[in-house]
Amino acid sequence: QITLRESGPTLVKPTQTLTLTCTFSGFSLSTYGEGVAWIRQPPGKALEWLAIVYWDDDKRYNSSLKTRLSITKDTPKNQVVLTMTNMDPLDTATYHCVHSHILKIVFDIWGQGTKITVSS
């Protein structure tokens, strides 16, 4: 059974850097095809894909946020870390880490999400 759990701060000040950790179980990022993505959802708004990292360390980013994002994996720890620089109140959202796979390109298992508020 695959599970994912996000952790990180709940409140971030404008211009600060956000660091979120996804800890998962039920699969390994050393296994062919496995991937973990980050997706966010501002209050009352639509979903927005941010980044994904695959088993082979291939990384992809949302082009509109690429300069602010970094995604890394720690395979032995079963963790994926997302950093987002220069946070703005518009980045206030629930951030989810989500399982995917290169052979079936869907977001099939979602973490419950962590709510991040950007405010001074």
Next chain:
Amino acid sequence: DIQISQSPSSLSASVGDRVSITCRTSHDSNNYVNWYQQKPGKVPKLLIYDASNLETGVPSRFSGSGSGTEFTFIITNLQAEDGGIYYCQQYDNVPTFTFGPGTKVEIK
């Protein structure tokens, strides 16, 4: 960057109705479109993948079709528990991903 539109943005229908949602992409998306349902306070749930494939465990009243730039999601025999927001999501060969703005389905 690819743009996605969904129509309608919201709809209200009765139990037993047939509901249709359209997703349009700005570039040819082949059949690389997935559909998700999100109920209030819950995470999205995958319903349809690659335009027309029903995810395991999803009721057969949900279906999808389309290719290229226009995709359709249908709920036949709408049930009370089908209320929520439905998102289409496109991916490309890179892959990168884009979600549509969502369609809110209200049960009368």
